[in-house]
Amino acid sequence: MLLKIKNLKIQFTHDGKVMKAVDGIDFEIKENEVVGLVGESGSGKTVTALSIMKLLPTKDCTTSGEIIFEGKDLAISNEKEIRSVRGSKITMVFQEPFTSLNPVMRAGEQIREAIFAHRKISKKEAEEKSISLLEKVKISDPHRIYDSYPHLLSGGERQRVMIAMAIAMRPKLLIADEPTTALDVTIQSEILELLLGLKKDLNMSVLFITHDFGIINKVADRVLVLNGGKIIERGEKKDILSAPKEDYTKKLLLAVPKITFAPGKKEMPGEKSAITAEKLNKTFIIENGIFKKDENRVCAVRDVNLEIKKGRTLGVVGESGSGKTTLGKLLIGLLKPDSGSIRYSRKTAFASGIQIVFQDPYSSLDPRMRMQDIVLEGLTISGVNKEKKESVLRDVLFKVHLNYKNRMKYPHQFSGGQRQRIAIARALAVNPEILILDEPVSSLDVIIQKEILNLLRELQKEFCLTYVFISHDLRVVEYMADNVAVMQKGEIVELASRDEIYRSPKHPYTKRLLSSVL
Amino acid sequence: MKKLFRNKLTVFGAGIILFLLIVAIFAPQISRYDPTYIDIKEALLRPSAEHLLGTDSLGRDLFSRMVYAARIALLIGFVAVGLAAVIGVILGSVAGYFGGKIDSLIMRFADIMLCFPRFFLILAVIAVVGPNIFNVMIIIGLTGWMGMARLIRAEILSLKIRDYVSASRALGASDVFIITRHLIPNGIGPVLVSFVFGVAGAILTEAGLSFLGLGVQPPNPSWGNILMEGKAVLGVAWWVILFPGLAILITVLAFNLVGEGLRDSLNPKQG
Numbered sequence: 001m002l003l004k005i006k007n008l009k010i011q012f013t014h015d016g017k018v019m020k021a022v023d024g025i026d027f028e029i030k031e032n033e034v035v036g037l038v039g040e041s042g043s044g045k046t047v048t049a050l051s052i053m054k055l056l057p058t059k060d061c062t063t064s065g066e067i068i069f070e071g072k073d074l075a076i077s078n079e080k081e082i083r084s085v086r087g088s089k090i091t092m093v094f095q096e097p098f099t100s101l102n103p104v105m106r107a108g109e110q111i112r113e114a115i116f117a118h119r120k121i122s123k124k125e126a127e128e129k130s131i132s133l134l135e136k137v138k139i140s141d142p143h144r145i146y147d148s149y150p151h152l153l154s155g156g157e158r159q160r161v162m163i164a165m166a167i168a169m170r171p172k173l174l175i176a177d178e179p180t181t182a183l184d185v186t187i188q189s190e191i192l193e194l195l196l197g198l199k200k201d202l203n204m205s206v207l208f209i210t211h212d213f214g215i216i217n218k219v220a221d222r223v224l225v226l227n228g229g230k231i232i233e234r235g236e237k238k239d240i241l242s243a244p245k246e247d248y249t250k251k252l253l254l255a256v257p258k259i260t261f262a263p264g265k266k267e268m269p270g271e272k273s274a275i276t277a278e279k280l281n282k283t284f285i286i287e288n289g290i291f292k293k294d295e296n297r298v299c300a301v302r303d304v305n306l307e308i309k310k311g312r313t314l315g316v317v318g319e320s321g322s323g324k325t326t327l328g329k330l331l332i333g334l335l336k337p338d339s340g341s342i343r344y345s346r347k348t349a350f351a352s353g354i355q356i357v358f359q360d361p362y363s364s365l366d367p368r369m370r371m372q373d374i375v376l377e378g379l380t381i382s383g384v385n386k387e388k389k390e391s392v393l394r395d396v397l398f399k400v401h402l403n404y405k406n407r408m409k410y411p412h413q414f415s416g417g418q419r420q421r422i423a424i425a426r427a428l429a430v431n432p433e434i435l436i437l438d439e440p441v442s443s444l445d446v447i448i449q450k451e452i453l454n455l456l457r458e459l460q461k462e463f464c465l466t467y468v469f470i471s472h473d474l475r476v477v478e479y480m481a482d483n484v485a486v487m488q489k490g491e492i493v494e495l496a497s498r499d500e501i502y503r504s505p506k507h508p509y510t511k512r513l514l515s516s517v518l
Numbered sequence: 519m520k521k522l523f524r525n526k527l528t529v530f531g532a533g534i535i536l537f538l539l540i541v542a543i544f545a546p547q548i549s550r551y552d553p554t555y556i557d558i559k560e561a562l563l564r565p566s567a568e569h570l571l572g573t574d575s576l577g578r579d580l581f582s583r584m585v586y587a588a589r590i591a592l593l594i595g596f597v598a599v600g601l602a603a604v605i606g607v608i609l610g611s612v613a614g615y616f617g618g619k620i621d622s623l624i625m626r627f628a629d630i631m632l633c634f635p636r637f638f639l640i641l642a643v644i645a646v647v648g649p650n651i652f653n654v655m656i657i658i659g660l661t662g663w664m665g666m667a668r669l670i671r672a673e674i675l676s677l678k679i680r681d682y683v684s685a686s687r688a689l690g691a692s693d694v695f696i697i698t699r700h701l702i703p704n705g706i707g708p709v710l711v712s713f714v715f716g717v718a719g720a721i722l723t724e725a726g727l728s729f730l731g732l733g734v735q736p737p738n739p740s741w742g743n744i745l746m747e748g749k750a751v752l753g754v755a756w757w758v759i760l761f762p763g764l765a766i767l768i769t770v771l772a773f774n775l776v777g778e779g780l781r782d783s784l785n786p787k788q789g
Contacts, residue, residue, distance in 0.1 A: 355689070356684070359681075363682065
């Protein structure tokens with residue numbers, strides 16, 4: 001037995017209130033196995049991982065229980081003993097490759113640091129070892145990466161550097177905390193392959209923390225399902241995935257988006273178009289250098305043509321940087337195209353015709369406004385009277401299933417899903433024809449995600465709304481879209497009906513995207 | 519708010535400011551004598567039951583003069599810094615929101631203003647336009663907006679790219695609507711802190727000007743000009759210089775304590 005956790009409890013005290021983050025969990029990890037720890041946000045999975053590394057803050061946080069690693073209880077070990085384990089025998093890879101590397105140190109130096117922390121060797125040796133580690137994590141030109149600062153690396157490269165640091169000391173246990181969540185799908189599957197390969201080469205065990213059953217299916221041997229700080233179900237992967245016992249696990253599994261190849265609605269001849277775009281172009285100029293001599297031109301949207309019929313959904317798929325968000329902002333008029341034209345069935349773009357819902361429900365609502373003021377903002381702007389506003393508020397809150405009683409609350413008093421409903425209500429309050437949905441469910445837990453998607457479908461059916469559904473997740477797009485546009489580097493490389501895209505993709509990039517979906 | 523009053527020193531400072539405000543508002547009720555009434559026979563009396571803080575060299579009741587001076591100090595402090603805040607917030611938010619040439623123009627102007635040593639600039643201008651309460655307020659206000667403009671500009675630069683601003687624009691909001699409803703309410707925190715510190719600074723500046731004879735003109739009382747008058751009789755009447763000195767010290771301290779507390783409570787990094 002490599003790691004054994006007995007009755008682990010973690011509590012946080014905040015303003016005198018005690019919050020149980022982890023409430024008495026037991027589990028073990030054997031040598032050479034991958035244990036998947038699944039749960040929604042707030043279930044206590046990251047806290048559990050941090051407690052194994054003893055990385056939790058000492059202030060306002062109490063931990064009890066046993067953490068037995070190779071026969072030694074880490075819970076009662078002193079800081080010096082912990083340090084000999086942390087970073088060498090147990091290591092960790094975090095979710096955010098953008099914040100977990102120090103921006104003012106070259107990638108190579110950071111790997112070297114990780115080695116120096118545990119072994120006294122010469123600088124030269126450390127450098128050679130770092131390069132070989134970078135080769136091990138399958139970086140194509142390790143010497144360039146070694147000398148690069150983190151901001152010059154892509155998300156995937158950064159995550160590889162993190163992994164190189166984590167395996168530098170040939171750990172017995174690697175804790176991977178959502179290591180691929182922030183990455184694009186194609187890179188995500190590469191990183192997962194890499195981790196599995198390294199696990200085999202180095203004979204290590206992996207505690208894989210994720211909210212995504214697709215990833216579990218690919219990597220895990222055994223699964224622990226965490227909910228509200230308790231392990232509610234555990235077992236072999238195939239048992240959990242095929243025959244879950246607990247209701248919560250069933251609900252979680254059902255909510256996981258899957259590509260179903262369900263046939264789409266056939267387009268009827270004579271359907272009116274809601275929005276047509278022709279030859280849209282948008283280039284951003286980024287000025288570099290002290291004297292702004294260097295110009296970097298980024299072509300965010302290039303020669304895009306599209307048409308969306310009334311009451312239909314166009315799914316826009318692409319990886320980060322493909323220009324899908326820019327396209328959305330062009331369509332609604334938040335950005336002006338350099339060239340090209342957009343025609344709407346209704347005259348004006350702004351103020352009612354077309355509205356937008358953003359990805360992050362935390363930054364899309366003004367934290368200092370009450371829910372009712374947020375929802376009614378559009379009407380306030382156009383100077384609608386009080387009685388009218390009141391009736392619209394009741395009506396629109398009912399549509400998105402929000403409680404009218406909560407209208408005086410502020411955004412921070414709502415959950416992520418509720419906030420996204422508020423954002424949808426704000427858009428609907430001005431009675432739009434077209435909604436741009438820019439990754440509306442990407443930052444939500446799967447169960448909530450499903451609820452919001454169903455709400456959007458319901459609303460579309462009832463009010464004949466036209467959607468532009470922007471997402472990186474092909475599974476979600478299949479659930480929502482009638483037609484799908486695949487974007488790569490600012491261009492639409494393939495635009496076809498859902499059936500064609502999913503069943504017989506033509507462009508190689510579309511094929512690659514589809515094959516990396518789990 | 520709760521966080522703000524958890525700090526005992528802040529509560530102490532706020533208590534003093536509240537006390538000063540009450541004194542300033544009810545000055546006529548509190549003081550027993552006319553602060554400008556001269557009675558040479560009563561000159562330089564020690565503090566007693568009759569004259570709580572004694573009398574000055576012209577026989578005026580020092581307590582009454584101190585109370586009325588508090589009124590003037592607070593009036594100048596709040597009005598001057600209020601003016602600075604209004605100018606600063608308007609210019610700063612316009613600069614931050616629109617960016618480009620407007621931003622460069624406004625911020626370079628602010629930089630130029632910051633190049634002048636402030637106190638000497640105020641002295642020079644007062645010397646030209648003439649010393650009185652109104653002029654002192656306006657000039658302290660006009661020379662104090664730059665810091666606040668910088669603060670709000672920085673806030674707005676980061677706030678204006680938030681999604682709720684885009685959402686508001688998509689709903690048809692005008693620039694003025696976005697600035698006044700979304701950006702200023704969310705970015706005003708640092709300006710409030712700066713406001714409180716600014717009041718302390720303005721009170722000190724006014725006292726300094728009055729001490730030099732370029733602020734509040736006698737016979738109107740001000741802590742600064744009482745100090746100046748006290749200087750002449752320092753050897754025989756310690757009370758004339760001690761009390762206004764203490765008053766300035768305590769008032770500035772109180773505002774600084776509250777400013778400090780406000781800054782900590784707005785800083786999310788501190789628990």
